[in-house]
Amino acid sequence: MKKVLQGNIALCEGAIEGGLDAYYAYPITPQNEISAYFAEVLPKLNKVFLQAESEIAAINMVFGTAVTGKRAMTSSSSPGISLMQEGISYLCGCELPCLIVNVMRGGPGLGNISGSQQDYFQSTRGGGHGDYHTIVLAPFSVKEIYEFAKSSFILAEKYRIPVLIIYDGYLGQMMEIFDTESNEGKLDITVDQPIDKNWILDGAKDRHSRKIRSLLMNEGELEKHNWNLKEKYEKIKKNEVRAKFYETDDAEICLVAYGIAARAALEAIYKLREKNIKAGLIRPQTLWPFPYNEIANLAKKVKKFLVVEMNLGQMVEDVKLAVNGIADVYFYGRPGGSLVSSKEIIDYIVSII
């Protein structure tokens, strides 16, 4: 079916298609369309909508619903996501699946309400206390927002891990036409066996009582838990890396960008090719796990990489790790909620080649 939707609304429709049971959130710009939509639609579907008293309460309501095995979600923007970090750490420690959406705005502090990509470190490095990861999806179109939201619960349940979808406020507010039936942006999550639900709390009827906890005080217990988590993270790294490649086969300079910045980068590479500059683009769709190997392979033949972000340089560190010194890595970015344009990218590339 063809639809014309705003990014934030496509997120809602995708999450509902994906089997959302309950949504909890606290108001914050630029993502208020999400709670307004759910407030209207979820009660009609007999699903839970609840406006929480804070982001802290919202993430803990998500935790509560997640322990029952039902599909819970929250959304917020950067400062609100900061408040949720404790809860996200607990969700990871307790291995609970859920969906958390960050429609990023400019920071630090109260910052502004423009779209930004300044929460890359927070999203991909855990963000809260302890060694952990969440799967981080970075859509770059309204269709991808829809598809990623739709697949997020299966992905979260497959590994018993929170899934973060992060995109900038611009994508959230933007409207695009898309076809729900087309393959564009589909994640195609492979699930081998029926997903194990023998951990959920729904009352100890005809089974032993269960507990969900991240507190492991006995000698060696917590270390073992961490090694188990590590094993899970390795599986995710092996199975779930997603990235799109544009004109990289003969590229002399390869751009790396995600989200709205990747749209400017995509326009830039085609304009550069009109000037006979062979530019390509890698666009990570998963920021964690990160496409290190894919970038490392390209670095064997591409000598220059340019990372474009709407921040002071965060993903560029991962690109440098991937390239590992065998190619030059440049960075072009604008922080504080300012958009990068294709013209700025082109001018910068012309200055470095």
Add this chain to the structure above:
Amino acid sequence: MNPTKFVKPKSLKDTHHNYCPGCGHGIIHRIIAEVVDELGIREKTIAVAPVGCAVFAYDYWDFDVTEAPHGRPPAVATGIKRVLPDRIVFTYQGDGDLAAIGTSEIIHTANRAENITVIFVNNTVYGMTQGQMAPTTLIGQKTLTTPYGREVTRDGYPLKVSELISVLDGARYVARGTVTNPKNITITKSYIKTAFITQIENKGFSLVEILSMCPAGIHMSPVEALNWVENELTKCFPLGVIKNV
């Protein structure tokens, strides 16, 4: 006189407790387990354990239990109850968890008339972390962080949670008991039972505050702690049913 046979409630696991001598948690865990058995709700009960000494409650109760971040059990319980409205959901929280870091969650959960039950254990100190001042510490009471006694000008007043909650329209049943002697234990158990029935009848939010002993935290012998709770603590926090609508 008929001898009464000691029977372990089905809702209690057959294990030893790690609580200190004279601690009130063991008694409170047991009377909750008895109530759950008597109401026949063990198979549909889901509890939320706090951060504090009772974090290990899931090792003692034989029904489903989840942990929660410090102060957040009411939000976690909300997330459970909203998707499983026919289950019996309760939180078990101490005075630091509920009355300090979790003040926002408890007020709003009560105000939403969330159909859950809260067991609030008030022993006036942070037992797990060696006995710091809690919001419910008495004026003049010495703790790890009030070595010269709690001073009103610096630390404010003991927080009367049950009275505070009872003024909210969403709170349907609020009572305060203690577990210092068999009579008080029986009365407190009846409060807990009424609170659970309030939930079973879908009436909304219920809270039972229980004045309890933390001899290690308040630096008294178990017997001194019992007497202090019964004679001193009850002066500041009067016992009885505060609200039942």
